[in-house]
Amino acid sequence: MMTRKVKTRFAPSPTGIMHIGNLRSALYEYLIARSRGGAFILRIEDTDRERYVEGAIEVIFRTLSQCGLHHDEGPDIGGPNGPYTQSERLPLYKKYAEQLIAQGDAYPCFCTSGTVSGNEDVDETESFGYNRRCRGIDPGTARERIRSGEAYAIRQKMPLDGKTSFTDDVYGVITVMNKELEDQILLKSDGYPTYNFANVVDDHLMEITHIVRGSEYLSSTPKYCLLYESLGWEIPHFVHLPLIVGEDGKKLSKRHGSTSFDDLIKDGYLPKAIVNMIAFLGWAPGDETEEIFSLGELEQIFRIEGINKAPAVFSYPKLNWMNEQYIRAMPFDTWKKRVQEIADPCFGDRPYDPGKLAEVLQPRVTKLSDIPAMIRFLTGRLPLSRELFYNKRAKLDADKAAYILEAIFPRLQALDEWSETGLDHLLEEAGQALDLKKGQLMGSLRAGLAAQQVTPGGAIETALILGQSESLERLDRVLDFLRKE
RNA sequence: GGCCCCAUGGUCAAGUGGUGAAGACGUCGCCCUCUCACGGCGAAAUCAGGAGUUCGACUCUCCUUGGGGUCACCA
The missing domain is CATH 3.40.50.620 (HUPs)
Structure with missing residues (x-):
């Protein structure tokens, strides 16, 4: 017995939903097996023919694979002790x-x-x-x-x-x-x-x-x-x-928010973040204070002794933080692709600079699903107001902004290198010419381009994402508005 | 209700008889700064209560309280 190879199993019923609790069981089962060089097998417990849901088994396969929890034996790949479906x-x-x-x-x-x-x-x-x-x-x-x-x-x-x-x-x-x-x-x-x-x-x-x-x-x-x-x-x-419970201490259920893997994905969380989060629900690595671990790292450090007895509250704020960590650490090209998948449909025909957009978004996005709302000011033109330009600390208001934008508009129009350095030089020089701080120019420009006081990214970044022609059109509209009022 | 289990900050938690009781999320403050973030620094915040055991209890025992689970031809 002591020399027997460790073997664990994940044995879900095909209900069509991969609940967070089930997924955590799968994770721990996988981890216990892998951390001891053992095997992890998948078995389908479909003995309740009344609860059987069509397509549910695919949900199980897909979820495990998305999370990287690969099994050694199972209904799909067989094994020495099959069949792995109870009804068989x-x-x-x-x-x-x-x-x-x-x-x-x-x-x-x-x-x-x-x-x-x-x-x-x-x-x-x-x-x-x-x-x-x-x-x-x-x-x-x-x-x-x-x-x-x-x-x-x-x-x-x-x-x-x-x-x-x-x-x-x-x-x-x-x-x-x-x-x-x-x-x-x-x-x-x-x-x-x-x-x-x-x-x-x-x-x-x-x-x-x-x-x-x-x-x-x-x-x-x-x-x-x-x-x-x-x-x-x-x-x-x-x-x-230990059970996973909601903020009120009750068993996690729909009213606590999203409780299935698919819900969480829909909410914009990354599988890796979900796995990392779930690993720490009821388990901790001892003296280790780091909390961001890949599945591979978890396989190395997971110990049964680290499992807690008390029920754990599932914390969405912490999940948010974990997700942010994974987004920040994502290779830029991968991130850019993810952003484009979401941004392209939002922009439609309007041209934009996806690289710049991804760059601006990477340190700011919490969940992928936040992106459309975050970039609404880029994908469409928002209504203007004079308050937009008010900033006490920078000593800016609509009149000042009008003055500034009026002054730099022709320069922007004439700029043939619409680039980071090109725009930077332009603002530098304009600031000197107008005897104003560059920050004030940027503040006005940003507000004008975005029609929004708070934006991810600054003036130059916004200008770059939008491109020269859209930027100029927007400023033209702003100037019109400010002159009229 | 019976039975079973659990109990360190708001949350996740380290801790295993002697500690100034880690760390993380969140919160708050400061710095950075064209806004917001990111990042950096710092702060507040915990051993449920009561008896024991012991020279000494967050750590061991008992009780109380609180919470959870379970009592299906469901898993």
């Missing part, structure tokens, strides 16, 4: 369920889902869940009823006394009284296993060494341990993860 493993579950019945560790139950729950003589405070009414049915008559075609499910027969303990790698030893355990359904009447059974069978057959999952499974883990024991299987490591 039905005979396996049936076989072990029958073995359990034969051993007396499980029994058929003929109750229908409706008749099971709290009716008749049950004491509300004492009882819970299923009342074990079919537990005492004689095996012979049970077999007879089955043969006659009666529908049945198979339930696990829990010990009535004693207690069960297991050790979780994060939470330590956990003990429960066996009488607290419900005779849970192993095999549903439709022949499909429940998660409670399938996860045990598959994890064993697929040789999973570390079962990593959310802490919501903590309280049902003793039942799984009993199953391992009944089947004579070695109990694997359990690594339960």
